[in-house]
Amino acid sequence: MEQITKTLAQFIADTKFKDLPANVVHEAKRNLLDTIGCALGGLSTDIGLECLELARNLGGKPESSILGTGEKTSCVMASYSNSRMANALDADDTFPIPAHFANSTMGATLAMGERQNSSGEEIITAYVLGYELASRIGVGMRPPLFLKEKKISVYPPLYCLGVFSVFGALGAAAKLLSLNPEQIQHALGIGGTSCPIPVHGKWGESTILPTLKYGDVGWCAQLGVTSSLLAGMGTTGYNTIFDGNQHFWRAYGIDSCDFEGISHELGKRWSILETTYKPWPSCRYTHYPLWLFLKIKKENELSSGEIEKISIKMGHMGTGTRFRNQNPNGMVSCQFNHPHAITMGALGVEVGPKWYSREIMGSKQVDEFRKKVQVQHDPELDKIDLPPGKVIWKLPTSVDVIAKGNVFRLFTEYTKGDPWTKETYFTDEELKRKFISFASSVLSGSEKWREQMRSVTDVAFKLEELPNIAELINSLKP
Numbered sequence: 001m002e003q004i005t006k007t008l009a010q011f012i013a014d015t016k017f018k019d020l021p022a023n024v025v026h027e028a029k030r031n032l033l034d035t036i037g038c039a040l041g042g043l044s045t046d047i048g049l050e051c052l053e054l055a056r057n058l059g060g061k062p063e064s065s066i067l068g069t070g071e072k073t074s075c076v077m078a079s080y081s082n083s084r085m086a087n088a089l090d091a092d093d094t095f096p097i098p099a100h101f102a103n104s105t106m107g108a109t110l111a112m113g114e115r116q117n118s119s120g121e122e123i124i125t126a127y128v129l130g131y132e133l134a135s136r137i138g139v140g141m142r143p144p145l146f147l148k149e150k151k152i153s154v155y156p157p158l159y160c161l162g163v164f165s166v167f168g169a170l171g172a173a174a175k176l177l178s179l180n181p182e183q184i185q186h187a188l189g190i191g192g193t194s195c196p197i198p199v200h201g202k203w204g205e206s207t208i209l210p211t212l213k214y215g216d217v218g219w220c221a222q223l224g225v226t227s228s229l230l231a232g233m234g235t236t237g238y239n240t241i242f243d244g245n246q247h248f249w250r251a252y253g254i255d256s257c258d259f260e261g262i263s264h265e266l267g268k269r270w271s272i273l274e275t276t277y278k279p280w281p282s283c284r285y286t287h288y289p290l291w292l293f294l295k296i297k298k299e300n301e302l303s304s305g306e307i308e309k310i311s312i313k314m315g316h317m318g319t320g321t322r323f324r325n326q327n328p329n330g331m332v333s334c335q336f337n338h339p340h341a342i343t344m345g346a347l348g349v350e351v352g353p354k355w356y357s358r359e360i361m362g363s364k365q366v367d368e369f370r371k372k373v374q375v376q377h378d379p380e381l382d383k384i385d386l387p388p389g390k391v392i393w394k395l396p397t398s399v400d401v402i403a404k405g406n407v408f409r410l411f412t413e414y415t416k417g418d419p420w421t422k423e424t425y426f427t428d429e430e431l432k433r434k435f436i437s438f439a440s441s442v443l444s445g446s447e448k449w450r451e452q453m454r455s456v457t458d459v460a461f462k463l464e465e466l467p468n469i470a471e472l473i474n475s476l477k478p
Contacts, residue, residue: 004259005242008136009184011266012129012171017121017464020128023286024270025464028124030428031093031131031272033088033435033460035106036067036476040453041281041438043068044353045331047211051081051218064111068442070477078136079169079225083107084218087283089353090335091281091438094273096393097141098284099161101134101168102275104221108169112176112225120466122176128272130172134164135271139261140242141254142289157201158253162215164392169224177232182239184228189237191227198252207321209246216466276393277417277426279434281355282334285318286341287417288397292410294345294403300408304346304369311400312338312375315382324375327367331356339370351434393418420446434455443478 042048055066060074066081073081086092086103093102107129112118118126139183141159170191174184196215203214231237241248243255251255280290289312296302312318322328322336334340334356343366344355354360381396394413401408418424436453443449456475459466466472 002468003240003241003387004140004262005188005240005267006181007263008133008242008462009181009188012133012175012184013179013181013253013355015125015129015146015267017125018123019267020097021270023127023388024272025124027272027275028128028131029461029463030431031102031275032106032109032123032127032463033457034277034431035092035102036456036460037435037438038089038092039082039086039106040068040476041091041353041441042085044441045088045356047088048085048333050211051084055081057217063439065114065473065477067110067476068439068478071261075115076222076225076229078114078224079104079173080109080218081107082110083165083169083221084216087213087217089281089356089438090283090332091278091434093275093277093471094284094393095138095275097135097138097223098393099134099138099164100217101131101138101164101271103144103217104165104224105130105134105168105172107218108225108468109172109176110473112173112228115174116473118469120463120469120472123469124464126172126175128270129175130168130170131272131275132270133171134168136262136266137167137242140257141249141252143403155200155204156253157204158198158251159200160196160198160215160252162196162217162220163198163202163252165217165220166224166227169221170227170444171224173225173228174231177228179228181331183231185239186225186235186237187231189239189241190230190235191224191237192241192248193238194223194227201398204320205447207325207333208400209322209336211332213332216277274419277431277434279416279426279430280341280344280351281353281438282341283323283336285314285395285414286336286338288314288395289338289399289413289416290341290345292397292399292412293342293401296399296408296410297346300329300403300406302403302408303400304348306321307346307372307401307403309400309402310342310373311402312342313378313381313398314372314375315379315396316377318397319375319377326370326373330368331361334361337376339384340366340375343369350437352438372442428461449478 055073062072064075064078083104245256328334328337397413417426439453
């Protein structure tokens with residue numbers, strides 16, 4: 001399809017708050033609140049402290065806040081810090097292709113919104129459009145789930161989740177800067193030429209995972225914001241960056257772009273309504289067996305001491321080396337690891353940053369229980385039948401728990417946080433509880449701070465009524 005870059009730029013420039021359906025506005029507020037909570041939880045990790053140290057060292061015009069600190073830096077540096085902190089615990093939402101868009105979209109939206117003194121309506125509009133831009137480009141790279149002949153395949157070696165984060169940030173920043181369609185096209189060209197290299201081949205073969213994960217979403221957010229700023233100043237880029245099947249798409253291992261998927265019902269079908277939420281701070285693939293295990297444990301009143309063995313069966317996507325390792329090393333390795341996630345649930349460790357404290361990860365009790373968890377690849381669970389073009393994340397998973405002389409077994413295709421069933425839907429109240437739990441880790445011993453975080457949920461859910469984003473930003477300061 002020719003002029004897809006122009007189509008996307010025009011869509012971002014033209015869409016106004018009044019064009020957003022009520023359910024999209026509500027979901028944007030939910031999504032934004034959840035991602036802010038993830039960033040506040042991430043602040044207490046080593047990754048969060050690195051972000052804070054970098055911002056302090058680099059300095060910059062004090063125009064945008066680093067969440068949970070009250071400190072200000074440049075909008076570019078704030079977008080870096082807040083986006084990477086939001087991804088630190090791997091508790092950020094997951095769009096079912098699968099990829100993460102909210103981390104950078106949140107970081108850019110708040111940083112640029114504070115700089116521009118934006119209203120609540122402007123914040124919501126920018127957030128939705130950044131999310132939509134990232135998802136449309138993601139769909140263009142021909143997921144969902146890399147289906148081949150009705151089987152779930154693995155990520156292609158030339159792939160990178162971070163590329164979507166660039167455009168989530170770029171779309172939000174461009175909207176808040178009120179760039180015109182031509183400027184947005186150039187912003188897309190600037191950002192597109194500087195996207196991260198496709199590193200999924202290296203990610204897939206790693207057992208000890210780096211703290212940058214599959215790419216630095218902070219850098220990606222920074223790139224998106226910078227691209228929009230430059231375009232607003234007159235810098236030009238390749239304003240047809242997405243047009244044609246060559247160049248951008250081929251660089252990420254995609255033979256041909258799904259142009260129909262990119263433009264399908266643009267402005268009518270909203271991706272933010274199809275995203276999933278994470279009740280637990282770990283890779284989305286770990287949630288399927290963890291949810292089943294916790295149901296078995298609760299329904300049968302099992303104590304951790306009564307459990308002899310847990311057997312997990314999944315398809316390709318959830319059974320790579322990093323998921324099976326019974327002795328994961330470091331926070332990120334534990335985030336992408338079934339034995340660690342199951343152990344946290346079995347021992348009842350408080351959900352949040354505590355899952356990755358040095359004390360917990362180095363505990364003898366944790367080490368011993370992880371050895372009870374075995375993960376197997378079942379080729380039958382790779383088979384899936386989805387309607388053409390549907391972005392619905394089914395990940396068939398079975399769990400057996402041996403305890404009390406019995407075998408307890410459950411199977412699922414969905415998990416908690418998916419929006420497609422009543423049982424799995426993450427309600428407003430559940431989302432608020434998660435936010436307060438994660439956000440409270442900033443000042444874990446302060447009941448006053450916890451009460452303040454409760455009030456933040458009220459502010460976030462009336463965001464469209466705020467004349468200025470400052471009220472929300474200020475409520476996130478100690």
